[in-house]
Amino acid sequence: MKAVHILSLLLCLTPLLIWAQQSGADQNAGEPISTQPTFTVGSTLVQVPVLVKTSHGGVVFSLTADDFLVTDNGAPQKPTLDADTDSQPLALAIVVQTGGAGVQHLADYGRLDAILDALIGNVEHQVAVIAFDSTPHLILPFSPESIDAAHALATLDAGDRGAAILDGIAFAVGRLRSQPMRNRRAILLFSETVDQGSQTNLDEALRLISDSNTAMYSFSFSSTRAAVSHEASKFNSNTPGPVHGCFSRQGADPEYDGHYSKQVLDCISQLAPPLRLATMSFLAARTALRTKTAESVAQLAGGESFHFRRAKELKAGLIALSNDLPNYYVLSFRPTAPTAGLHALQVETKGHPQLVLNARREYWIEDEPAR
Secondary structure, eight states, X not given: OOOEEEOOOOOSSOOOOOOOOOOOSOOSTTOOOSSOOOOOOOOOXXXXXXXXXXXXXXXXXXXXXXXXXXXXXXXXXXXXXXXXXXXXXXXXXXXXXXXXXXXXXXXXXXXXXXXXXXXXXXXXXXXXXXXXXXXXXEXXXXXXXXXXXXXXXXXXXXXXXXXXXXXXXXXXXXXXXXXXXXXXXXXXXXXXXXXXXXXXXHHHHHXXXXXXXXXXXXXXXXXXXXXXXXXXXXXXXXXXXXXXXXXXXXXXXXXXXXXXXXXXXXXXXXGSHHHHHHHHHHHHHHHHHHHSHHHHHHHHTTOOEEEOSSHHHHHHHHHHHHHHXXXXXXXXXXXXXXXXXXXXXEEEETTOTTOEEEEOOXXXXXXXXXX
């Protein structure tokens, strides 16, 4: 019988104890990744950071664990509220599009040193800068000096016509996995709205975003209408099951490659409402990654997304994010039904329907690869 391992998630710059096996993919600095990382962990604790605001945008500080309702695939969980989660060391990967429409925004990334310091806070930290066009490239290896990152951002060179956002994120997650397990991990993404040309497919990207213990925040500028229409046209809402049936290992959708138990669970999901909920969440998330990549990466991971057209708007968004980060609640729970595959998360406040919540929408439990 396959052993089921559950992934613990860290978001919004909060800590998580992760036991991740080391990946051998892309060990050469500056080179694009050749294989996608696989995340398998042994902890059963799921952490869900939550930002709570009033309808007017004010941060709410006074809630306790009893004020929250957390469901996992529709099943209520018993969350606890963690404290002092923002004082641990931080590993931050800044991922910047230098190709395609990103060339026009390279000047926006100058003079960010003071804002980066405010965003990082007064904690031990390591910061790396990754650029991408058609492929990702390591510009600055992890450094304890934020001024080095600010200088790297201010001196980026223009790339080719590509905008491989998902490849850039996959590259960054691979780099972050080399950092000590005690470190919080985060990705700060500067890119256009829609991915163009990534080799990382949507299903693997969704697993990667769900499987990592990495907080993700995006700052995006608009893609061209032609690019948006082109990418959206690729989406096919028809999702038939395996040609030879639910239990066949042949003829299955590529999304199930190496994930046989998820194929079986998804096929019988119409008979099991919680599993169907997870399947619907998977399909909706995959569609969103196609049509609004940068925003969806942050939203699915429970981070925040901002739009900008010029440097002034970018800096305003970064300052707003630095103000939000210390104010997240961190809820923890151990799933009552740790089935393999995608889990749809929902967080609400009890008796406070007027409050606005920002929380992770899903997480992934990986089944052990066949031996």
